[in-house]
Amino acid sequence: MHDGNADKGTKTATWSVPSAGTYQVSMWWTAAANRPSNVPVSIASLGGGWWTTVVTVDQKANGAQWNLIGVYTFDGAGTVSVGTAGTDGYVMVDGIRFRASGQCTSSRSDGFCEKTCGVCTPSSGSTCPPPGPPRARGGEWGDLA
Numbered sequence: 001m002h003d004g005n006a007d008k009g010t011k012t013a014t015w016s017v018p019s020a021g022t023y024q025v026s027m028w029w030t031a032a033a034n035r036p037s038n039v040p041v042s043i044a045s046l047g048g049g050w051w052t053t054v055v056t057v058d059q060k061a062n063g064a065q066w067n068l069i070g071v072y073t074f075d076g077a078g079t080v081s082v083g084t085a086g087t088d089g090y091v092m093v094d095g096i097r098f099r100a101s102g103q104c105t106s107s108r109s110d111g112f113c114e115k116t117c118g119v120c121t122p123s124s125g126s127t128c129p130p131p132g133p134p135r136a137r138g139g140e141w142g143d144l145a
Contacts, residue, residue: 002092005034009085015096017078022101024071025080029092031063036089042081045072059092071101 003011017023025043029035039057055069072078080098084091 002090003084005090011084014081017074020076022073023098024101025069026066026097028094034090035059036087040083044079045074
């Protein structure tokens with residue numbers, strides 16, 4: 001979905017966390033020259049939004065792949081919202097992924113599990129997530145309240 005580069009500040013898309021826990025939050029957008037450099041992403045992680053972090057995402061880079069936004073601890077009411085206020089291009093969101101963090105340890109700086117031939121290889125004492133596609137949850141553009 002994209003905002004049509006119109007009505008800036010009146011649109012937001014929100015995804016709900018699948019359940020309480022600590023997750024690596026990633027975002028996917030298609031690559032194009034008309035993407036904005038300043039997309040506001042709000043992560044309401046605890047207490048139904050009392051602890052909110054806003055991250056600015058540059059969609060001019062790294063399109064057509066999962067991009068790690070950060071690692072956050074959510075209660076059952078957590079959300080991730082992508083806004084359009086003040087953006088300088090077509091805001092695009094193909095998906096938000098919540099990947100349980102801490103299921104496998106890694107020396108990589110992005111916090112994801114080490115992979116060998118597509119199989120997670122944890123360090124001693126860790127476990128890997130089950131095989132299968134990443135969990136992506138859809139949102140819809142709506143009016144800001």
